[in-house]
């Protein structure tokens with residue numbers, strides 16, 4: 001494994017514009033349950049999964065009922081939310097923040113709604129599937145902090161008069177267009193993409209590594225590196241250049257450490 005870790009550090013230090021994609025795999029190591037894994041929230045509770053599939057439609061048809069349902073299941077008063085607020089970033093999150101502080105990682109695009117990248121110190125984070133800490137207007141796109149909005153009368157309303165929903169993107173809900181465009185732009189701009197803890201099978205998120213692979217002109221130096229517990233479609237389809245197999249909480253710190261020592265050696269040689 002050491003060889004590929006060194007290679008990843010080398011590629012990162014040599015990159016012009018590196019971005020990171022992350023998924024549930026990086027947060028399960030912080031003790032947060034994923035949805036579809038063996039102990040996943042929906043693996044254990046099929047009814048919760050069925051409800052989750054109906055949520056967006058429910059919001060469109062009856063925002064008041066949506067809010068009642070959300071507050072009792074995944075809203076701010078629920079166990080789910082409480083767990084997420086209590087979760088702490090793990091060494092994988094911190095390693096990515098460190099790579100950002102070194103000036104290597106320019107953006108982290110995450111599918112996770114838990115806010116752990118920010119807790120770890122990352123500043124440039126795109127929440128592809130929204131975040132539990134915000135509410136969003138699907139009509140005008142405005143977002144509000146969860147504490148900025150009164151929930152005494154349901155549904156809460158946007159300044160434009162339309163009902164607000166949680167920022168978290170539900171099934172069958174389109175990805176907010178501002179995030180989708182920004183993420184696609186980063187994917188087509190980067191010359192290195194580090195994919196961590198995601199099998200990248202859920203579209204349109206899964207399109208991002210493929211956009212990076214297709215890229216524009218002069219992209220022969222494009223590198224896509226995967227850090228995952230096991231091979232994924234990205235591995236099988238040859239989208240990524242190589243896979244570092246194992247825990248993100250162990251591999252990413254090793255990569256960040258190797259990158260830091262390369263940077264300091266480079267400076268000494270000056």
Ligand SMILES: [Zn+2]
Pocket residue numbers: 137138139140141142158159160161162
């Ligand atoms: Zn609005």
